[in-house]
Amino acid sequence: MSAPAYQVVGTRPIRHDGADKVTGRALYGADLELAGLLHGFVLRCPHAHARLRRIDTSKAEAFPGVKAVVTAADFPPSGDRMVDLGEGETPLSYIRGNVLASGKALYCGHAVAAVAAVNVHVAEEAAGLIEVDYEVLPHVTTALDAMREDAPLVHEELRTKEFGAPGSRPSNVAEHFRHEMGEVERGFAEAEVIVEREFHTSTVHQGYIEPHNATALWNNDGRVLIWCSTQGSFVVRDTTACILDLPVSQVKVTPLEIGGGFGGKIPVYLEPVAALLSKKSGRPVKIVMSRKDVFEGTGPTPGSFIRVKIGARRDGTITAAEAYLAYEAGAYPGAMVASGAMTVFAAYHLPNVRIDGFDVCVNKPSTAAYRAPGATNAAFATESVMDELAENLNVDPLDFRLKNAAREGARRADGVKYRRIGCVEVIEAMKNSEHYRSALNGPHRGRGVAIGYWFNVGLASSCTISVNEDGTVNLVEGSTDIGGTRTSVAMQAAEVLGIAAEDVHPVVADTDSVGYTAVTGGSRVTFATGWAAYEAAQDVVRQMRERAARLWDVDPDAVEAVRGQYRAGSHRATFRALAAQLNRTGGPVVGRATVNPKGAGGSFSGVICDVEVDPETGKTTILRFTSIQDAGKAIHPAYVEGQMQGGSVQGIGWALNEEYYMTAEGTMANASFLDYRIPTCYDLPMIETIIVEVPNPGHPFGVRGVGEANIVPPPAALANAIYRAAGVRMRRLPMNPAAVMEAIWAAAK
Amino acid sequence: MATVFIPAPLRELTGGRAAVEAAGATVGELIDDLERRCPGLRQRLLEGGRLRPNLSVAVDGEISPLGLREKVPPEAEVHFVTAIQGGV
Numbered sequence: 001m002s003a004p005a006y007q008v009v010g011t012r013p014i015r016h017d018g019a020d021k022v023t024g025r026a027l028y029g030a031d032l033e034l035a036g037l038l039h040g041f042v043l044r045c046p047h048a049h050a051r052l053r054r055i056d057t058s059k060a061e062a063f064p065g066v067k068a069v070v071t072a073a074d075f076p077p078s079g080d081r082m083v084d085l086g087e088g089e090t091p092l093s094y095i096r097g098n099v100l101a102s103g104k105a106l107y108c109g110h111a112v113a114a115v116a117a118v119n120v121h122v123a124e125e126a127a128g129l130i131e132v133d134y135e136v137l138p139h140v141t142t143a144l145d146a147m148r149e150d151a152p153l154v155h156e157e158l159r160t161k162e163f164g165a166p167g168s169r170p171s172n173v174a175e176h177f178r179h180e181m182g183e184v185e186r187g188f189a190e191a192e193v194i195v196e197r198e199f200h201t202s203t204v205h206q207g208y209i210e211p212h213n214a215t216a217l218w219n220n221d222g223r224v225l226i227w228c229s230t231q232g233s234f235v236v237r238d239t240t241a242c243i244l245d246l247p248v249s250q251v252k253v254t255p256l257e258i259g260g261g262f263g264g265k266i267p268v269y270l271e272p273v274a275a276l277l278s279k280k281s282g283r284p285v286k287i288v289m290s291r292k293d294v295f296e297g298t299g300p301t302p303g304s305f306i307r308v309k310i311g312a313r314r315d316g317t318i319t320a321a322e323a324y325l326a327y328e329a330g331a332y333p334g335a336m337v338a339s340g341a342m343t344v345f346a347a348y349h350l351p352n353v354r355i356d357g358f359d360v361c362v363n364k365p366s367t368a369a370y371r372a373p374g375a376t377n378a379a380f381a382t383e384s385v386m387d388e389l390a391e392n393l394n395v396d397p398l399d400f401r402l403k404n405a406a407r408e409g410a411r412r413a414d415g416v417k418y419r420r421i422g423c424v425e426v427i428e429a430m431k432n433s434e435h436y437r438s439a440l441n442g443p444h445r446g447r448g449v450a451i452g453y454w455f456n457v458g459l460a461s462s463c464t465i466s467v468n469e470d471g472t473v474n475l476v477e478g479s480t481d482i483g484g485t486r487t488s489v490a491m492q493a494a495e496v497l498g499i500a501a502e503d504v505h506p507v508v509a510d511t512d513s514v515g516y517t518a519v520t521g522g523s524r525v526t527f528a529t530g531w532a533a534y535e536a537a538q539d540v541v542r543q544m545r546e547r548a549a550r551l552w553d554v555d556p557d558a559v560e561a562v563r564g565q566y567r568a569g570s571h572r573a574t575f576r577a578l579a580a581q582l583n584r585t586g587g588p589v590v591g592r593a594t595v596n597p598k599g600a601g602g603s604f605s606g607v608i609c610d611v612e613v614d615p616e617t618g619k620t621t622i623l624r625f626t627s628i629q630d631a632g633k634a635i636h637p638a639y640v641e642g643q644m645q646g647g648s649v650q651g652i653g654w655a656l657n658e659e660y661y662m663t664a665e666g667t668m669a670n671a672s673f674l675d676y677r678i679p680t681c682y683d684l685p686m687i688e689t690i691i692v693e694v695p696n697p698g699h700p701f702g703v704r705g706v707g708e709a710n711i712v713p714p715p716a717a718l719a720n721a722i723y724r725a726a727g728v729r730m731r732r733l734p735m736n737p738a739a740v741m742e743a744i745w746a747a748a749k
Numbered sequence: 750m751a752t753v754f755i756p757a758p759l760r761e762l763t764g765g766r767a768a769v770e771a772a773g774a775t776v777g778e779l780i781d782d783l784e785r786r787c788p789g790l791r792q793r794l795l796e797g798g799r800l801r802p803n804l805s806v807a808v809d810g811e812i813s814p815l816g817l818r819e820k821v822p823p824e825a826e827v828h829f830v831t832a833i834q835g836g837v
Contacts, residue, residue, distance in 0.1 A: 082802055089802035163758040164793040164801050175803065177831050180757035181767070338803075338831035354757075357831070415754040415828045416810050459814070598811040 007563060008494045009701055012638045013501040015487045017257075026257045029213035029229045030288050037215070038067055038116040040277055040287035041123035042270070043130050044297055045105035045112050048139035048363040048666025049152065052105060052112060052132060059129040060115055065122035068280035069130070070273065071113045072102035076245040083242050094332040096243050098366050099272050105134070106154055106331035107363050108667040109296025111269070116277035116285045139363040139666040143326040144305050146172040146362045154331060154361040174333030175359040179341060179413040187320025187352030191311025195388045199381040200732040201715075202659035203303040203328065206370045207650070207678045210259025211294045216274035217284040224275050226253045230268075231261040231480055232519030237511045239268040244275060254510040255480045262482075262650070263369025266519050267299055295671035299368025300660060302327040302335045306381040308344070316395050318404045320352040321345050325378060327359060330366040335359045336374030339455070342414050343712070344378035346453040347401070347423055347604065349410040363666050369521060371647060372454040372708035376654060376715060380733060383450035383716030388729065397449050397720070398436070402427045419601070422630030422694030422704075426604045427451060429692050435608045435626045444613050445623065446724025451606040452712025456705035457522030458597040462515025463532035465493060465540050467589040471576030472503040473540070477529050478517025481508055483646075483707060484639040485525040491635050492530040492701060496537035498564020498575055515594050523705030526635055527696075528597055534700050535593030544578050547585040551578075599698020605629035605709040607648065607717035613726040618740035620656055620722060626688040632696040632704030644710045645687040651714025653679045659734050751779060751825040755790075762789045776806050777817035779827060794829060805832040 020026040057069040080093040096102075101110045113130050117123035138152035145151055153170055160167035161175050188194060214228040224246065230236050233255040241248045258265060270287045277285040289297065307324040323344045327335035341357040390400040405423045412418065430436055430449060440447050466474045475493055479485055490504035497504075517529065541561050549556040552571040559568045564575040582589060610623040627644040634640040657677040661670045670676045695702025719730045728743035750770040755763050763769050769786060773779035784791040794801060795817075805812050806819060807828040813819035821827060 161803075163756055163804075164796065165758075175831075176758075178757040342830070414830050415826075416807055416830065417826065419810060457812075596814055 006495055007498070008491045008501050009633065009635050010637065012636060013487065013491070015484050016490060016506055017481065017486055028210060028259060029215065029227060029256045032215050032227050032256065032286065034215065034217065034284040036283045038118065038277070038281055038283050038285045039120040039123050040114055040116045040274055040285050041120060041127045042111045042273065042287065042293065043113040043127040044293070045101065045110045045134070046108060047105065047134055047136050048108050048141065049137040050105045051135040051137060052101060052103060053135050054133040055113060056131040057113060059131070060126040063122070063126040063129055065118040066115055066126045067283065068116040068277045069113065070276045070280065072100040074276050075100070075243060078245040090334070092242055095239060098332060099243060099269060107365050109365060110331065111273070111297060114273045114277060114287070116281050140172065141362050141364055141662050141666050142303065143328045143358070143360040143362065146360050147326060147358065154363060158361065172361045173358050174329060174361055177338070177341070177357050179355040180353070181411065181413055181415065182352030184320050184322060184352045184354045188311045190313065190319045192314045193389060193392045194309065194311040195385050195392065196307065196309035197381070197385055197731055199306045199308070199384065201304045201377045201380060202733055203300050203364060204654050204658040204660070205295055205300040205676065206260070206262035206264035207653070208260025208262060208264060211289040211291060212265065212269055212298060213286070213288040214270035214274045215284060215286040216271060216278045218275055218279040222250060224251045226251065226271050226275065227256055228253065228271055229258045229265060230255055231258065231265045231482065231521055233478065233480060233511050234516050235266060235519055236268055236271050240271045240275060243272040252510055252512050255508060258480050258482055260482065261520070262371045263373055263521055264299055266521055267368050269298055291673060292671045295676065296668055297365060299330065299366050301370035301373060302329065302367045302377070304328065304340070304377040306377060308381040308385045310385050310389055312389055312393065314393065316393055316400050316403045318348060318350060321350050322353070323355045323381070325355070325357045327374065327377070328362045328364060328367065329359050330362060330364045332366045333359055333361060335367055336369065338374070340374030340378040342412060343375040343453050344382050345413050347406055347451050348404045349406050350413065353413045355413050364660070371650060371711040375452060375454055375712045376651060379450065379452040379712045380715040380719065383713060384719050384729070384731065387448070387720040398427055398431045401451060420694065420697050421602060421604065422692055423604045425692050425694050426606050426628055426630050429628050429690050430606045430608055433608065433626060433628070433690060435624060435688065440610050442612070444615055444725050445610065446721045447608065447610050448717040448719065448721030448724065449606065449608050450713035450716035450720060451604060452709055453602060453604050454523065454709040454712060455602045456527060456600045457524050458528050458600045459518035459522065459524055460594065460596045461517050461529040461532040462594045463529065463536040463592070464514070465536045465591040467540060467579050467582060469580055469582055471499065471579040472505060473497065475504050475506045475533060476509045476514050477506060477533065478509060478514040479525040479529040480520045482520055483643055484636065485520070485529065488526040488635045488639055489530050489533045493533040493537040496534055497540060523603065523707040524600070527600055527699055527703045527705045528595060530635065530703060531597050531699060532593045532595045535595060536591040539591030539593060540589060543589045543591065544575065547578055547582070547589065548573055550585050551581065599696065601632050601696030601698055601704040603630050603704045603706060603709040605713060607713040609717045609721050611718065611721040611725050613722055613740060615726065615744065618737035618744065620718070620735065620740065622652065622685055624685055626690060627710050628690040628692060629706060629710050630692040630694050630704060631706045632699065633693055633702035634691050635701065635703060637691060640691055640706050641689040643706045644689045647708065647710030648687045648714055649679055649684060651711040652684065652718065655715035655718040655733060655735055657734050657736055751821050751823070751827050753779065753783060753827045756829055759790060759793055762793070763787045773821055775817065776808065776813070776819045776821060776827065779821055780817070803832050805830050
């Protein structure tokens with residue numbers, strides 16, 4: 001069957017927010033000015049783990065220019081309960097405790113108090129006058145150390161849960177789970193080649209350019225108004241309302257432009273604090289984090305320890321696989337180990353498999369999502385072992401993957417059966433690419449490949465579409481736009497309406513002005529909010545057919561609408577012509593839709609990369625890098641390519657340079673972009689892209705979502721390339737020059 | 750009858766079986782029937798009458814936002830999986 005022909009979907013219109021972004025007129029949180037605005041500063045704990053014996057704010061409160069000071073004692077005494085903020089339930093005490101520490105500070109950078117003053121300098125100086133009596137406690141910063149029986153406890157009351165059964169003694173392990181399918185021991189007994197290796201990955205940050213910020217006004221009518229940079233305005237609304245013990249209707253959140261998030265701008269840090277400061281001072285309060293605050297006080301992605309064992313027969317068939325994943329949750333439970341476990345072998349059809357996952361609290365910032373959270377760590381391990389197995393079996397690494405690739409009907413280790421997926425098509429696209437077929441010559445050079453998977457999700461989205469008399473439409477949505485989703489959502493409406501993408505004016509609205517919409521995350525916006533736009537546009541078409549019927553005095557069912565052309569018998573009218581007659585046919589037309597769709601289609605991606613390793617310095621230079629990904633259907637191919645390039649670059653940074661470098665005291669030694677090195681254009685070749693399209697049968701246009709899977713394979717592909725260039729297997733991230741040199745020297749001994 | 754896949758840590762309650770057949774029009778009814786067949790399962794799956802935090806249910810491969818109220822077609826496959834969620 002041939003692919004459906006689209007007029008808008010699959011084209012590359014100029015983004016709707018392009019002019020504002022390139023001229024600097026787009027409004028970000030730090031730009032916001034309000035009458036009487038105060039500026040806030042957050043005091044943070046300098047220790048990795050400390051009991052807060054006393055906080056004396058009197059000197060700060062008396063400091064000239066200071067209008068308010070708050071600590072956790074200012075939170076309403078709402079007790080503890082489980083709250084559902086759209087991504088599962090979490091204890092309120094954890095959420096509130098991370099916003100302002102109470103009792104103990106659990107990591108260096110944990111917020112303990114905040115000041116609002118006439119300017120940020122006064123606020124900072126006054127914060128320095130707050131006297132905090134810290135009792136410094138022993139700390140622990142890695143998962144393996146935290147799992148030792150004699151490890152300092154991050155939470156004295158925490159016990160390991162295992163599917164509802166609590167452990168018998170306190171532990172830093174919040175949860176242990178296991179996925180098991182088939183007969184693992186028998187599978188390994190049937191294997192003729194087995195590779196088992198251990199891997200370590202460092203804590204890394206999403207590295208968005210725009211720091212967190214929040215402005216709040218606790219209005220005289222009791223409503224709290226918030227402007228901020230977030231991936232989920234409704235999450236901010238609901239979290240702030242929970243912490244401040246307010247009805248959600250008393251909090252209104254206006255999302256401003258967002259300078260990157262990648263998962264890190266889902267949690268709430270500043271908004272309740274700014275609101276409390278506003279309540280105390282009676283004025284609006286703005287807080288903008290420094291880069292140091294961002295590194296130390298917001299959620300990076302977990303560091304991890306992973307052990308992977310895979311066995312195969314000589315013919316290349318995998319007979320069994322086993323994985324042990326221990327992820328650092330940071331200060332509060334919730335490491336991304338569940339998704340790590342569900343993706344670690346997701347690319348392969350495995351008859352016998354066992355996976356153990358451990359969610360481990362440590363004295364580091366509470367972790368947050370980061371682009372396919374948990375999957376990159378896991379793929380680094382699996383894809384490195386797959387590469388070594390292929391070498392032992394003397395088969396092409398892509399042929400080995402293809403032979404064992406997951407296909408429709410295969411079960412993941414958690415038992416869930418795949419529907420239509422594009423794993424095979426991605427691997428075949430890699431094999432057939434000009435890059436893979438090209439020769440790589442020269443000394444100290446090597447080529448590596450790897451593949452990866454991410455689920456993608458649906459969740460709730462809302463959308464309204466109002467028809468203007470000039471034939472354009474205004475589209476109101478609730479998904480904050482990180483990667484160009486205004487346009488990818490607008491294009492789906494345009495396709496249904498039969499108008500140009502430029503004739504749709506998308507607006508990201510505040511929480512009072514649009515129905516509930518879940519976070520911009522899980523690669524869901526083009527899928528789910530796009531679906532809401534599709535449905536809202538269908539609603540518009542239905543109403544426009546009724547208007548045409550009224551004009552032509554025919555039954556609405558007799559009116560046909562095809563690509564913006566309406567007709568019934570000899571009557572003809574375009575969408576624009578009908579729009580011009582709205583007032584004469586009954587008034588405004590507004591289409592609306594809310595969706596909570598199932599059918600999200602997971603996405604596979606692959607990487608081919610060529611590197612050169614300097615044997616004198618250990619520096620890895622990337623010569624060529626190709627990202628391949630199944631988009632389902634690429635609504636706007638240029639944005640898909642942009643996502644693939646962005647994810648690739650972040651994966652490269654994770655692989656080669658980025659890490660939270662921790663001191664013996666458990667503090668971060670490199671909390672600035674000077675010392676925490678993310679790749680720049682000077683470090684990279686042009687990232688080449690190959691879009692694979694295996695339409696998702698669960699979406700009207702076949703969309704899968706492309707924001708995340710692309711970050712999964714780069715570290716493993718680079719490790720495999722470094723092996724072929726330098727002869728050393730790297731099993732710890734980052735693979736910076738020092739680490740590569742150490743490995744080269746160790747191999748030479 | 751639906752087929753319920755039992756997570757590995759709970760198989761001690763099913764005599765080691767990885768999958769159990771159960772009847773019910775919704776996930777909640779299915780768990781009631783499971784409890785009759787394998788006592789103790791309900792307590793490990795539910796807390797306060799709801800699915801435990803950090804637990805999701807998938808019916809025919811689709812994670813359900815409705816939880817216990819999700820309809821279960823005859824012959825469906827049901828999985829209880831660890832919820833994917835971020836930290837605080």
